[in-house]
Amino acid sequence: MTSIFLDPLDVLYLRGNKLFADAGAHGEALMPPWPSLAAGAIRSRLMAEGVSLEALADFRLTQFGLARLHDGGVIEHLWPLPADVIVSDEIALGDATYLRPSTTPAGIASSHALPKLPTLQTEKPGKPVGGLWLTGDGIAAWLAGQPLNAKHFVRSGELWQTDPRLGIALDPKTRSAAEGKIYTTETTALKKGIGFIAAYEGSANKLPAESLVRLGGDGRGAVVRSVTSHTTAPDWARIEKEGRFRLMLTTPGLFSGGWRPDGVPAALVAASVSRAETISGWDIVTNKPKPAQRVAPTGSVYWFENLTGNLTTLKALAQNGFPMEDPARHAEGFGKLVIAPWAV
Known part of the structure; x- marks a missing residue:
């Protein structure tokens, strides 16, 4: 397996699937982007190096996500806040609850399709804080099912800023500005040291170190840096002893049963899944x-017994x-996951 860090040189156009062709339309940035962003960039660069399409038939993206590159080439993984964690203290971020x-x-009915409901137990009501990400230490704590605190979170504003751009459509006949066709679109300006970790296998060829790839809309450049990616393993002994575990999507999940995952050797008893994408x-x-396909979003959490x-x-x-x-979506890195014990 080959691990690389994609270090953007400019703002990125991380587009989703929403059109903005009408006059005055606004194109929103998608963050985190789909793993197909990295899969396409890597394969395109490999083909530019002379690798044939046939040689890439067994290419598979095995990991993708936001990361921070520290001095010495140390990679810190960053996760969107898992759907089983709620933080309502906007200032101190000190009340994280699983x-x-x-x-x-008995006597309470709901439309929930599973035997158990994900329940929030707090001393007082509050509004969930949005835009939070788990740091590397936070990821380790979540994987161990341990309590989370303020040091485990980072706000999205510390990782990137949204930079709106104005665009004017061109008339293909006159090659001049088309009347009334002004639009805006969002770009993503990542902070220094913030980029994307990607890992792939199935290709005997590797991207040249310090080479460039075209990333996102308009083909903005990103430097390929060779790194070693370490991930924390869950407590498998505890999972086997308890016979239960949590499962979280690290990339969007594409399932035949809609939001229900396939092929898990256990009984699904509860789920916290955000709105489908x-x-x-x-x-x-x-x-x-x-083809357009509905997926369960990154960060969705499932409980199994x-x-x-x-x-x-x-x-x-x-x-x-x-x-x-x-198989194409599987090769692009959709449906990646992590396993963890239930929270203590």
Whole structure:
């Protein structure tokens, strides 16, 4: 497996699947972007180096996410706040609470489709704080099911800023500004040291160190830096002993059952899943749009009980990601996950 850090040289156009063709339209940035951003950039650069399309048939993106590059080439992974963590103290960020699956008391009915409800137990009501990310220490604490505190969080404003840009459409006949077709679009300006960690396998070729790739809309440049990526392993012994675990999506999940994951050797008892997203894109090989597909968003958390058999199947799932009917989406890095014990 080859791990690289994509270090942007300029603002990035991280577009989603929303059109903004009308006059006065606004194009929103997508953060975090889809893993296909990195998969496309890496494969395109490999092909520019002379690698054939056939040689990339077994290419597979195994990891993608936001990261911070420290001195000495040390990588710190950064995660969007998992859906089972709620923080309501806007100032101090000191009241992080885990959602806990609980059985609905008798006499209470809901439309929840699973046996247990993710329940928030707090002393006082509050509004969840948005735009939070877990630091490397926060990720380690979450994977261990340990309490989280303010030092485990970083605000999105410390990682990137949104930079709006004004655009004017061109008339293809006159090659001049088209009347009434002014639009705005958001770009993402990452802070110094912030970029994307990506890992891939299946190709015998590696990107040249310190080479450039075209990243996102308009092909903005990013430097490829060779790094070693270390990830914290969950407490497998505890998971096997308790027979239960949490599962979190680190990239959007594409499932045949909508938001329900496939191929997990345990019983799904609860889930905290944000609003579904739609992925799409452009296939440069066939020169046509990719089909739009609904996915469970990054950060979605699922609780499982009654683990069947040994840990072999579960470890393979954690390493390879969810199986998919569309092999192209699997190769692009969708459906990646982490496993962790239930929170204490």
